[in-house]
Amino acid sequence: MSDRETWTSRVGFILAAVGSAVGLGNIWSFPFQTASNGGAAFLVVYLCAVFLLGFPVMLGEFVIGRRSERNAVEAFRSLGFGEWSVVGGLAVVSSFVTLAFYSVVGGWVLSYIVGSVTGGYLGDAGAYFGAVSAGPIAVGAHAAFMALTIGIVALGVTDGIERATKLMVPAIFVLMGGLAVWVSTFEGAAAGYAYYLSPDVGVIADNIAGIVPPAVGQAFFTLSLGFGVMIAYSSYLGRDDSLPADGSAIVVVNTLVALIAGFVVFPVLFAIEGSVPDSGGAGTAFTALAGAFSQIPGGQLIGLGFFVVLLFAALSSSISLLEVPTAFVADRTGYDRTATAVGLGAFVALAGVPTALDTGILGWYNDIVFELLLPLAVLSLSLFVGWVADDQLAVELNLGSSFGSGFSTVWLWWIRIVIPVAIGGTLLLGIQSLLVKAGILAAPIVLG
Template identity: 70%
Template sequence: MAERETWTSRAGFIFAAVGSAVGLGNIWSFPFQTAANGGAAFLVVYLAAVFLIGFPTMLIEFVIGRRGEQNPVAAFKKLGYEQWSFTGGIGVFSSFVTLAFYSVVGGWVLSYIVGSVTGAYFGDPGAYFGAVSAGPTAIAAHAVFMAITIGIVAFGVTDGIERATKFMIPAIIVLLVGLAVWATTLDGAAAGYSYYLSPDFSTLAKNFGSIVPAAMGQAFFTLSLGFSVMIAYASYLGRDDSLPADGSAIVVINTIVALLAGFVVFPILFATGGAGGAGGGPGTAFVALAGAFGALPAGQIIGLAFFVVLLFAALSSSISLLEVPVAYVSENYGYGRSTTAVAMGTVIFVVGLLPALGTNYLTLYNDVVFKFLLPIAVLLLALFVGWAADREAMDELGRGSSFGESFTTVWLWWVRTVVPIAVVVTLYLGVKAIYTSFQKGVYF
């Protein structure tokens, strides 16, 4: 068997992990989830979820991954807890299903890059989205996006994933900062910032049942938690790296990118009067922004820059989602990386044909993953580390770290108590929301 790859540097791991976290969830989903759930009230809950639940959970995946030095399923076996391997399996399955619909949205981004160059969506943004979001065009764009993802993963951990993310993440940040600076010049900037940054807690009180699962799901999505991505990525990590320090850097950079996206999107929407319908569905973001770009001076150039950022973000996450099942199949069954990447990518493309035929199916895939599968995976990870695994395995958190024994003790207590309670509440509210959507016929 070929020698297992590792990251060439600590920066390579951080860029790759940030790349997984910084995806469509930050730039496409986050601003519009915020708009759909009361603006700054959602932002407060989201930030709390990221730092109080997301960060500790990321460290769980890091510990399992680096200690196990295997794919997310085999890692539990190497740790001596084979009976818990199904937990990693849930993550592998979630990555598989998520990439199936995520790639469809990535295809939309490709179509909007073309539309920005040609100006095709300026006349009638709604009609343009209808033309590219479902049917032959959506399927073709889905195929192109998957092909790019497969190509990067097939090159391997260092020559593919690490090299690509080292380029894409700085590019995303630079372009977003430039767009955020430009957005300050818009007439609606002040109103947009006010909506984004001034929480109305009465909105949170009235909509607690919808805001909390949305914010928690968004936190898991933007940090790539529950997909077993961070288990896979940490398995390629050196023993001397500080997991808490690396996790802190990843969470902070990820949060900055999400916040920057809001500083771009809300001034644009308020400048063009498009904020009111910002949260109506998976395609509303594209329709609202396309209409806004069409109404702004130099909108064609700004639109192109924004959708290029979105493409880099989509790819940086899609390669991590494909890496999880590829690592599992290639390591467990001995197939070559390139062959496995092509085979798994092709199967995922086929599974994604249904969401490419209708956005209602995409919404179904999305809700099942983010409101059901991810909370279950995170809950199981917390129970495993908090109550099943021996303390010696948890000492992995302190290896290479200056945070000390007290940090590990507090983290372990938090993972045993606070994280499971928060996730159980989120899971209950999420399942309730899915049931309500089924009753209303949202998915079919």
């Protein structure tokens, strides 16, 4: 694999992985998942899921990728377990389905940047969202966003992905931090902080079946787990990099961005509305925030800054989602990377047209990914790492690491026992939720 591209530096890998993790899930979805699932109660479950489930699973993807030096599908064959390549195939499907609707939301972001410059959404935020969220404008913006994504991936790992994320990830932090400081001066901000940071344990106990699946799905989505992204990215790593240290940095930085997003969104909403919207639907972030921006001093400028951050976050994740199938096809067939990225990107763009025409279809894509595909992919991967690949992956985790063999032993048993139980339960709850939404079940089944 000496002819395969590699990261030019460890920082480049970390920023690329952070860029993949830091996306619309952190800034668009997280605050409104929090709002529609009990506020700080959801935050507690989400943080537990990130550190107790997400971090160990991320290390599992890292060791598979670096050990094999292959994409998400070929990695299993390279390790001698070709029959398990279906797990990588599931990850590729998850990436494809996600990008098909994710790019539509990325197109909304482009429309809102235009609206920030022209003041288009300042008069009637709801009407503006209705105009740009579905129909010809949405299709065109979706195509423009996909063109940006394709262009970056086509340039390659170092000249495209690494260079772009080195620019976008620091910009996300600077802009989000500045916005958080600005909105902290608003009257009513304190109420937003209280809602965000004061968990009601009773809410968790009363609605555990409703909170856990979206919280765990959100954790996996924001960490780019179950998509094969971290397998693909770590396949370009050298043996002297510490996977636990790199994974810790990625998880912490990703979580900080999600938390900072809450420190922007909730003070703004409470300063203007005195509360958060009851619905956490796909367009809530756009309509609620755009409406709030139209009523605060300097709101048009704040809105521009916020939606530029959102664009950087969306692109940093979309390029990783396109990289997964691109790496698979390029590795498997030897086709030119540029042509592969263009062809696959165009295919994804066509698949996303239905979601650009109907936000209801987009919502179903989102639910299927969060509540079915990601838990299923992560459960399968944890079973492979814990029970099939023997100890070779634990040995891989120790390479370049100062954490010691004790850490890898605990990690391996955690992957074997805790992760499958937790994710298996989450998957069952997610399937139940989908059946309820589809009208097949009248109400969730309560056990005990």
